[in-house]
Amino acid sequence: MASILVVDDEMGIRELLNEILTDEGHTVYSAESAIQARTIREQMRPDLVLLDIWMPDTDGITLLKEWSKTGQLTMPVVMMSGHATIDTAVEATRIGALNFLEKPIALQKLLKTVNKALESSPKHVEPAEDKITQVASSANSSTKPSVTEQLTPQEDGQYISGIAKTYFDLPLREARDLFEKAYFEHQMIIMGGSMTKISEYTGLERTHLYRKLKALGIDTSRNKGEQ
Numbered sequence: 333m334a335s336i337l338v339v340d341d342e343m344g345i346r347e348l349l350n351e352i353l354t355d356e357g358h359t360v361y362s363a364e365s366a367i368q369a370r371t372i373r374e375q376m377r378p379d380l381v382l383l384d385i386w387m388p389d390t391d392g393i394t395l396l397k398e399w400s401k402t403g404q405l406t407m408p409v410v411m412m413s414g415h416a417t418i419d420t421a422v423e424a425t426r427i428g429a430l431n432f433l434e435k436p437i438a439l440q441k442l443l444k445t446v447n448k449a450l451e452s453s454p455k456h457v458e459p460a461e462d463k464i465t466q467v468a469s470s471a472n473s474s475t476k477p478s479v480t481e482q483l484t485p486q487e488d489g490q491y492i493s494g495i496a497k498t499y500f501d502l503p504l505r506e507a508r509d510l511f512e513k514a515y516f517e518h519q520m521i522i523m524g525g526s527m528t529k530i531s532e533y534t535g536l537e538r539t540h541l542y543r544k545l546k547a548l549g550i551d552t553s554r555n556k557g558e559q
Contacts, residue, residue, distance in 0.1 A: 338361070339387070341384065380450055414435030519534070
């Protein structure tokens with residue numbers, strides 16, 4: 333399972349791609365603008381970005397250039413458009429886009445392009461994680477810790493950093509799922525369970541946020557009455 337950021341100002345496109353890619357087992361983040369895309373890219377570090385070219389505030393080509401110039405183009409990007417010319421597609425590729433999808437996007441074309449793009453997605457290790465990896469190098473990788481063992485919260489809502497080292501004994505996808513569960517449980521604590529605040533902080537739409545929390549097994553029943 334991979335994490336994929338879909339950037340498109342059309343709600344129908346976002347919802348369609350979200351449904352298709354979620355059914356394929358991927359975690360999907362949605363952004364309707366470049367502003368939201370920047371936030372989600374920074375916080376969630378997606379494995380792949382599907383980026384629309386024509387958007388009202390900042391277009392996809394400009395955002396792609398920005399990521400390239402600032403060293404943030406660390407994941408494959410596939411451009412999408414229903415009106416782009418060949419010159420636009422060539423320019424996007426020159427800047428760093430991996431591929432181009434023409435709208436309306438055919439299902440098999442989408443899945444084939446996504447799978448191929450994910451094959452080239454680099455696996456990044458943050459400097460802080462390097463240090464933890466060294467500490468965890470002597471751990472027994474055959475023993476898979478439970479979620480409860482890894483995500484025991486303290487009274488202040490922070491998670492025990494020493495236990496986090498066990499993430500590095502797991503396959504990447506499983507480790508990411510466990511981290512995301514810890515991340516959102518932590519946000520639930522520090523935001524007082526406010527879905528509105530969590531949605532604003534993470535840049536996720538409320539509908540997608542609830543779907544995400546449900547997929548991670550996080551109980552949101554106490555927040556259903558929140559306006």
